[in-house]
Amino acid sequence: MISDPAAFLEFDANHFMAIWGVGGMSDEEKDALPAAVRTQAITRYRKLMGADNSSHRAERGQAKLDAATRETAITEWPPGLDLEVLAELEPELPHFIIGDWFPVGYATLFAGHGGVGKSAIALHLAVCIAAGVPFFGLEVSRRRVLFLSCEDRRPVLHWRLSRICSHLGADLASLRGWLEILDLVGADAMLWDRDPRTGYTITSGYARLQERMGEYQTEVLMVDGVSDTFAGNENARGEVKRFVNGLVALIPPDAGAVLVVGHVSKPGSTAGANGEGYSGSTSWHNSCRARWYLYPETIQGEDGERAERTGDLILELQKSNLGRTDQSIRFAWDQDAHLFLGREIVGATASDRAHRDRIERKGILAALQACAESAPPIIVPAAMQGPRTAHHVLSLRPEFPDSLRAGKPAVRRFRRQIEALRQLHAIEDAEYRRTNGHRGERLAITTDGVRHIATF
Structure with a gap:
């Protein structure tokens, strides 16, 4: 002084x-x-x-x-692997903060359209990791978390934290030392910005982040979001890769992880389940070992009508280099909690997938039987493509499983379930005559199919 x-x-x-x-x-x-x-x-x-x-x-x-x-770890190269030493050691399985979803030692991209709910869900995740409690049924390894909030100010953060902790039964004060949150709205939060005169890309913001992470002993860094911290060209592979590597260089390689929250492209934001789940260069996809995509669930209208939102959100694990990817979480707004809460995890284990198959096949058969028992009977076409398909007709029935109603992945799985039911002799293709006199093929439930409804 x-x-x-x-x-x-x-x-x-x-x-x-x-x-x-x-x-x-x-x-x-x-x-x-x-x-x-x-x-x-x-x-x-x-x-x-x-x-x-x-x-x-x-x-x-x-x-x-x-x-x-x-001259940080961003530019320094480590020594080569000592193969003699490795030969004497038992190899370790990959480590995760959340199994399959959030790998240790790498970056994970959490993407979705602006305003869909990424920030709130990311903050919920931060609290779960800091408290060491499950994230909507997914087991979590406890870590010290630093959350950079570049979009939401202190009052919004406070409100969300109070609701999250109330829902989890956690004491907000007890998270001190485990969860650090920085309100960077209005601050210069750029962590990567190429100076055209010097060529340097490390900013003063990056230096401050490095200092804070050392001070807090941060293990998990969560950055909300990319547009507030990355001033490079999102279509330039090299710049994207260096930005992601710069963040990964700040975490402990054997215990830490990075979650980067970003937006999808404008076309992707309207594609829903069919979107790519990121914007800009494919390096956003390639630089991260895991990638999450959050989008509003929709139900496709008849005869080309515009898809309608159900009000739920679907979080898909679209990439996991070190785990399985056929997993997703469904979020629904809970008026009492004032939060989007995960209410369904699809395909978490082989047992879960087998259970899902039984439920979906039972629902298809129940919907098919209801159509047959209607007065007059509802014809369910065997067609899988065209203006009026089996999916179009059955998805309108209340007996039809929700997990198969919307999105291309659901339609593809519906087709697989139909074929599986054919192999089980639970359904068959039957001929019928249309009003115009032409012959057509319809799906019909068999006697075995009726029995399967009770046994599935």
Whole structure:
């Protein structure tokens, strides 16, 4: 601490920046200054930084990083693997914060259209990891979490945290030391920004993040979101890869993980279950070992009518290099909790998939039987493509399973279930005559099929 609090205001620019900028006075020392001095210092600092010039900010922030910071693990290469040592060790299975969904040592992309609910679900996940409690039925390994909130301010975060903790039965105060949340709305949160004059991409924000993670002993870094922290070209593979690698370099490789929250492209936002689940270069897909996609569930209308939303959200695990991907969580709004809550996990285990198959086949048979018993009977065409298919007709029945109602994956699985029911002799193709006199094929439930409804 300098003897005269106001003296450093008269120093030349370089000397002043060395005291007030990154690596100089601590936040506590700045807070201890007289209010008038602190205000003048902030004003001068902003002027020197060039508040409207991002390249100035990047350059000044870079200048404050020492050589050790610049030459971090982002650019250093490790030594080669010692194969003799590995030959003596028992290989370990991949580790996860959440089995299949959230691998240790890597980045995971959580993508969806703006406003769909990613931030709220990501914060719910952060609380579950910090508290070590299951995330909607998925077991969680407890870790210290740093959550960067670049879209939601303190009041919204406080409201959501209170609702999440109330639902989980957790004490918010008890999470201190396990969950750190930074409200960065309105702050310069850019972690990657190429300076055209110096070529440097490490920003002062990245340096601050590195310091905070060391201070908090962070193991899991959650960044909400990409557009607020990445100033590069999302279509440039190299820039995307370096950004993701820069975040991964900050976590403990044997215990940590990164979750990056991002938006999907405009076409992808309207594609629902058929969307790619990310925007920009394929490097967003390739740089992350796992990828989640959140989208509103829809029901396809008849005869090309516009799809209608059901009000539920579907979170799909679209990529998992180290685990299975045929998994998804259905979220529904709970008015009492004021939260989207996961109410169904599909295909978590082989046993779950077998149970799902039984439920879906039973539902198909029940819907088919209801059509046959209607007065007059409802013809269920055997066609799987065209303006009026078996799926079109059966999906309108209340007996039909919800898991098969909407989306291409559901329709594909419906077709597989139909074929499985044929193999079980539970249904058969029968001929009928249309009103125009032409012959057609319809699906008919057999006597075995009726028995299967009771036994499935």
